[in-house]
Amino acid sequence: MAKNVTIKDVAALAGVSLGTVSNYINGTRTVAADTRARIERAIEVTRFVPNRAVRTLRGNRTHTVGLLVPDAGNPFFTEIARGVEDLARGRGDVLVYCDTAGDSERQALYIRSLAEMRVGGLIISATASMPPDLGDLEAVGTPIVVVGGEGMAMSTSRVTFDQRLGGMLAMKHVLELGHRQVLFAGGPGGELVIQARYEGALAAIDALGNDRAVLHRVDAAGRSVRERSKLADEIMAMRPRPTAVLCGNDLIAIAIVNTLVRTGRAVPGDLAIVGYDDITDAQLAVVPLTTVRQPAYQIGASAAELLFERADDPAGPHREISFAPELIVRDSSGQSV
Amino acid sequence: MAKNVTIKDVAALAGVSLGTVSNYINGTRTVAADTRARIERAIEVTRFVPNRAVRTLRGNRTHTVGLLVPDAGNPFFTEIARGVEDLARGRGDVLVYCDTAGDSERQALYIRSLAEMRVGGLIISATASMPPDLGDLEAVGTPIVVVGGEGMAMSTSRVTFDQRLGGMLAMKHVLELGHRQVLFAGGPGGELVIQARYEGALAAIDALGNDRAVLHRVDAAGRSVRERSKLADEIMAMRPRPTAVLCGNDLIAIAIVNTLVRTGRAVPGDLAIVGYDDITDAQLAVVPLTTVRQPAYQIGASAAELLFERADDPAGPHREISFAPELIVRDSSGQSV
Numbered sequence: 247m248a249k250n251v252t253i254k255d256v257a258a259l260a261g262v263s264l265g266t267v268s269n270y271i272n273g274t275r276t277v278a279a280d281t282r283a284r285i286e287r288a289i290e291v292t293r294f295v296p297n298r299a300v301r302t303l304r305g306n307r308t309h310t311v312g313l314l315v316p317d318a319g320n321p322f323f324t325e326i327a328r329g330v331e332d333l334a335r336g337r338g339d340v341l342v343y344c345d346t347a348g349d350s351e352r353q354a355l356y357i358r359s360l361a362e363m364r365v366g367g368l369i370i371s372a373t374a375s376m377p378p379d380l381g382d383l384e385a386v387g388t389p390i391v392v393v394g395g396e397g398m399a400m401s402t403s404r405v406t407f408d409q410r411l412g413g414m415l416a417m418k419h420v421l422e423l424g425h426r427q428v429l430f431a432g433g434p435g436g437e438l439v440i441q442a443r444y445e446g447a448l449a450a451i452d453a454l455g456n457d458r459a460v461l462h463r464v465d466a467a468g469r470s471v472r473e474r475s476k477l478a479d480e481i482m483a484m485r486p487r488p489t490a491v492l493c494g495n496d497l498i499a500i501a502i503v504n505t506l507v508r509t510g511r512a513v514p515g516d517l518a519i520v521g522y523d524d525i526t527d528a529q530l531a532v533v534p535l536t537t538v539r540q541p542a543y544q545i546g547a548s549a550a551e552l553l554f555e556r557a558d559d560p561a562g563p564h565r566e567i568s569f570a571p572e573l574i575v576r577d578s579s580g581q582s583v
Numbered sequence: 584m585a586k587n588v589t590i591k592d593v594a595a596l597a598g599v600s601l602g603t604v605s606n607y608i609n610g611t612r613t614v615a616a617d618t619r620a621r622i623e624r625a626i627e628v629t630r631f632v633p634n635r636a637v638r639t640l641r642g643n644r645t646h647t648v649g650l651l652v653p654d655a656g657n658p659f660f661t662e663i664a665r666g667v668e669d670l671a672r673g674r675g676d677v678l679v680y681c682d683t684a685g686d687s688e689r690q691a692l693y694i695r696s697l698a699e700m701r702v703g704g705l706i707i708s709a710t711a712s713m714p715p716d717l718g719d720l721e722a723v724g725t726p727i728v729v730v731g732g733e734g735m736a737m738s739t740s741r742v743t744f745d746q747r748l749g750g751m752l753a754m755k756h757v758l759e760l761g762h763r764q765v766l767f768a769g770g771p772g773g774e775l776v777i778q779a780r781y782e783g784a785l786a787a788i789d790a791l792g793n794d795r796a797v798l799h800r801v802d803a804a805g806r807s808v809r810e811r812s813k814l815a816d817e818i819m820a821m822r823p824r825p826t827a828v829l830c831g832n833d834l835i836a837i838a839i840v841n842t843l844v845r846t847g848r849a850v851p852g853d854l855a856i857v858g859y860d861d862i863t864d865a866q867l868a869v870v871p872l873t874t875v876r877q878p879a880y881q882i883g884a885s886a887a888e889l890l891f892e893r894a895d896d897p898a899g900p901h902r903e904i905s906f907a908p909e910l911i912v913r914d915s916s917g918q919s920v
Contacts, residue, residue, distance in 0.1 A: 293722045308700050317678065319661040323807075327655065327682070343655065343680035345664070359677040362644050363700070385588060387628045420910040471863045504869045507844070510813060526808045532841045532869045 251294045260288035310342050311553065312360045312368040314353060314378075317469050318345035320497055321525040323371065326393070329546020330369060331452045339366060339552065347469065350378075353515050357508060358382050366489060367553045368543060369393060369546075372537045389556035396442055403552040404498035404543055404566045409439050412538045413446025414453075417461070417518045418494045419536070419573055421454050423581070424488035432450020432465040433522075440465065443522075447492065465523060466498050474501030481517065482506070490579070496521035496537055503533050503578060512570065514580030536579035539572045588631045598623035644834070645665035648890065649697045649705040651715075653685035654806050657834055658862040659879050660708065665732070666883020667706060672890065674732050676703060684806065687715075694760070695719050704890045706730060706883075726893035728886045733779055739888040740901045742882055746776050748873045749908035750783025751790075753829045753857045756873070756910055758791050760917070761853060762827035766818060769802040770831020770859075777802065777831060782857075784829065793829030799825065818854065819843070826855060833858035833865045833874055840870050840915060861911050867900045873916035 257267045260433055262281055270277045270285045276287070287295070311334045315323040331341040342365065346353040353370075360368060362381035370378055372395035380402070383390055392398075393405045420428055427533060430447055432440040444463060451458050468474070481488060481502065493499040498523030513519055513533045520577050521528055521537035527536035548567045555565065593617045594604045599618055607614045614622070625631070647670045652660040668678040679702065683690040690707075695703055696823055698719035705725055707715055709732035717739070730737075730742045757765055767784055769777040781800060788795050805811070811834060818839065819824060830836040836858030842851050850856055850870045858865055858874035865872035885904045893903065 293718050310700065318664065319658055321656055324656040326718065331682070338692060340700075341681065343682070344678065345668070345680070356677060359646065363647065363677075381630050405799065469907060471867050475867045504867060507869050508867075510869070530808050530812045530838065530841060530845075532844050534845070 251292045254400065256288045256294045258283065259292060259478070282499045290353035306365055308366050308367045309339050311339050311550065312342045312356075312365040314344050314346050314356055314368070314370045314372075316346050316348035317370060317387045318343065319469065320495065321527060322495065322523045322540070325525065325542030326371065326546035327550075329543040330535070331546075333547055333554070335551035338384060349515065353378055355538035361386055361554040364388075367391075367557055369549045369553055370395075372398065387560065389553055389560065391497060391553045391556070393549050394439060396439060398438065400569050401564060402554055403564045405552065406539055406566060406568045408570055409442035410446035410449070412522065412540075413443030413449045413492070415446075415573040416443075416538050417447035417524070418454065419452035419575070419579060420458060420490040420492070420518060420520065421450060421460075422501065423444060423579060425489070426456075427461045427486055427489045428432065428461050428486070429491040430461055430463040431477060431491055431493050431498060432463065433479075433498050434537075443494075460530050471497070471501055474498050475505045478502040482511070490514075490520070491517060492520045492522075494522055496523045496525045496535060499535050499578065500527060500531050503531055503535070513578055514579065518580055519578040521578070527573075529576065531578070533578045534576035536576045537574050539574050541569060587630045590605035590631070592629050592862060593622065593625045593631045596629060597621040602726060614690050622704070645701050645703055646674075647679050647700075647703045648676050648678045648887065649681065649691055649693075649702040650708075651681050651683050651705070651707045652691060655680065656806065657684035657832065658864060659832065659860045659877070662862065662879030663708065663886070665740050665746055666880040666885075668883075670884055670887035670891070675717035690715055698723055698725065701725075704894055706886045706890055707732075709735065712885050724897065726890050726897065728890045730882060731776060733776055738901060740893055741891065741903045742886045743903060743905045744877055745905065745907055746779035747783035747786070748861065749877075750780030750829070751787045752783075752910040753780075753859070754784035754787035755791065756912065756916060757791060757829070757855060757857065758787060758797075759828040760827070760855065763797045764823055764826045765799040766821070766825035766828040767798055767836060768818075768828055769800065770832050770835050774795045777782060780831075808834070808838055811835050812842045816852075817841040819848070822829070827851075827853060829857045829859075831859060831874060833860045833862045835873050836874065836915065837864060837868050840868055840872070844869050850915055854913040855894065855917050860914070865911075868915070870915045872915035873913045874911050876911050880904060882906060893898060905909075 253264060253267050259263045266277060266284055270282060292522055313327055313330050327343055334341050344356045346356060357378060359518055366524045368383060369391045371393040372378055377398035377400050380390055389401045390399055392402050396406055396409050430444055447461060478501060489521035499519050504518055506513050521535045528537045552565055590601060590604050592602045603614060604622055607619060635698050653682050654660055664680055671678050681693045683693060705720060706728045708730040709715055714737050715729055715737040727739045729737055729739050733743055733746050767781055784798055785795055810851055815838060818828060839856055841902045843850050858872045861874045861876035889902055
C-alpha cells in the first residue's frame with residue numbers, strides 16, 4: 247500500500263509545481279481548470295490524503311462539528327443530531343457525536359479532547375446541573391453553541407426552551423382532567439431543567455386554585471429501559487397511588503405504558519401518562535402518548551445555524567433562538583376522571 | 584480570554600526551558616517530578632491547550648477512535664458504541680461516532696474525512712452491500728476493524744457473526760411451532776447479511792422437510808419508526824396472511840407488536856413475531872420478544888480490543904472474533920399453532 251504518498255508525488259504526476267498543488271489543496275489561490283483536473287486525477291491515482299493537520303497548524307480548524315449529548319440512546323438526541331448533520335454536510339463538515347452520559351466529568355473530558363483535536367465547532371446539549379467549563383475551547387477560539395442549559399450563566403450563542411411553560415402545560419392538562427394525585431417523575435437530565443418544569447407545574451396548580459399537595463415528585467428514572475420499567479412498578483406500588491404521571495421524557499412514559507399494558511393494567515384507566523419531547527415513537531406507542539413537544543430536528547438545525555454564524559463571524563454578537571413547548575394531547579392522558 | 588497562550592508562556596511561568604515543556608507534553612523524555620508539577624500547574628493557570636496536531640505531523644495519530652454505524656437510532660448500535668467507548672476511555676481515547684444511514688456514499692465521505700483528521704483508529708459496522716473503500720485509511724496507516732460485513736472480501740481484523748445460523752434458528756423455531764405461512768421481513772441493512780439469514784431460513788425448511796413455498800420475503804422496512812409501523816399494516820393486509828414474521832431487527836418487531844396491540848389484534852394470536860439482536864427493549868416490550876441474540880456490548884468491546892491490538896502492533900496478523908447467534912424464546916412467538 248502507498249503509505250508514504252506526499253504532495254511531491256502528486257505534483258510530479260500532475261506535472262505542476264508543489265506550490266500549485268498547495269494552492270489547490272488549501273484554496274489559497276485559484277488554479278486553472280485544466281491544471282485542477284490534472285491535480286485531481288493525480289490525487290486519485292496516488293491516493294494522496296491531504297493532511298488536514300497542516301491546515302490546523304496554520305490556524306484553521308478541522309472540518310468537524312462536535313455534538314455532545316447526555317444520552318445518545320434517546321431518539322430525541324438522535325433527531326437533534328440529524329438536524330445538525332444535515333446542515334453540517336451542506337458545508338462539507340463531518341459530525342463528531344459524543345455521549346457524555348449526563349456526566350460532568352465525562353463532558354469535561356470530551357470538551358478537552360475536542361479542543362486538542364481542534365474541532366471546527368462544538369454544540370453542547372448541556373443537561374448537567376453545572377455549566378460546562380468552556381475554557382479550553384475558548385482558549386483556542388472554537389465556536390460554541392449551547393443547547394438547553396436553561397438557568398446556567400453562559401456567554402455563548404444558545405438554543406433554549408421554556409421549560410417552565412412545558413411543566414405548566416402538562417400539569418394544567420391533568421388538573422383539568424380532574425386528577426388530584428399527580429406524580430412528577432423528573433427523570434434523568436439537568437437538575438435546573440427539571441426544577442424549572444417542576445416550578446411550572448406548581449405555578450399551574452396555583453393558577454387553577456388547587457392545593458400544591460396534589461403533586462408529588464420523584465427523580466428516579468435512569469437512562470436504561472430496565473430502570474425506566476422499574477419505575478413503572480414503583481409507581482403502581484405507591485400509596486396513595488398516583489392517578490396521573492408527568493414524565494421527564496417520552497422514553498420514561500413509553501416504558502410505563504408498556505409495563506402497565508404488559509401486566510394487564512389499562513392506560514389511561516389505571517394511570518394517565520404524559521411524556522415530554524414528542525419523539526416519533528410517542529405517536530406510535532401502544533397507547534399513543536400525550537406529551538410536551540420540543541421540535542428536535544429544528545433544534546439541531548438551529549444550533550448548527552448559530553454555530554456557522556459564529557464560525558463565519560467570530561466577533562459578532564451571541565444570539566439566542568428560543569423554542570416554545572407545545573402540548574400534544576393523545577390517548578395516554580385520556581378523558582376527564 | 585487567553586486566545587494566544589503558547590508553550591512559551593507555560594515555560595516562562597514554570598521557570599523551565601521550552602524543551603522541558605516539550606518533553607513533558609510529548610513524553611519524549613522523562614521530566615523530574617517537581618518540574619512536572621510546576622509545568623502542570625502552569626498549564627492549568629494559563630489554560631494552555633497542547634496542540635495535538637503537532638504530534639500528528641510527527642506521525643502520531645489523534646487520540647480518537649472513529650465508529651461508523653448505519654443507524655445511530657438503533658439501540659443495538661448504541662450498545663456497540665458503549666462497548667467501544669468503555670475500552671477506548673481506558674486508553675484516554677475519545678469516541679467519534681458517525682451515522683452513515685446505511686448509505687455507501689456517506690460512508691465513503693466519513694472514511695475520507697476521518698482519514699484527513701488522522702483518526703487514531705476506525706471501527707466500521709459495515710452493513711452496506713459493498714465493502715467499504717478503505718484506501719484512504721490504509722494510505723495513512725490507520726488501524727481498522729470491520730464489524731459484520733459477512734461475505735465481503737476485506738483484509739482487516741474483523742468481528743463477525745454467523746448470520747446464516749441466525750436465520751436458521753429463527754425459521755426452525757416457527758416451523759416447529761407449526762407455522763406454514765411465514766414472512767421474512769429483511770429490513771434495512773446489508774444485502775449480504777440479509778441474504779445469508781434468508782439462506783439460513785431456507786436451509787431450516789429443507790432440513791425439516793418442508794416446502795420452500797412456506798416462506799415469503801419482503802425487504803421493505805426503513806429506518807424510521809413510521810416506516811416500521813407501516814410495515815405492520817402491510818403485513819395485516821397480505822393475502823394469504825402470514826401467521827409468523829421473522830424480522831430484520833428488534834425495532835421492526837417491536838413496531839409490529841405495538842401496531843397490532845394498538846389496533847386490537849393479539850400477539851402471537853394474530854401474528855407470531857420473531858425479532859433479531861435482543862436489544863434490552865426486546866425483553867421489556869408490551870409482548871416480550873422472541874429474538875435472535877447478538878451481544879452488542881461485547882461486540883463493541885471485542886472490536887475495540889482488535890483495534891488496539893492493531894494500533895500496538897501494526898505489522899501483526901489480522902484477527903477475527905466470531906460470535907454465534909442464540910435464539911431467545913419469549914412470548915411474541917407463543918405456543919404451537
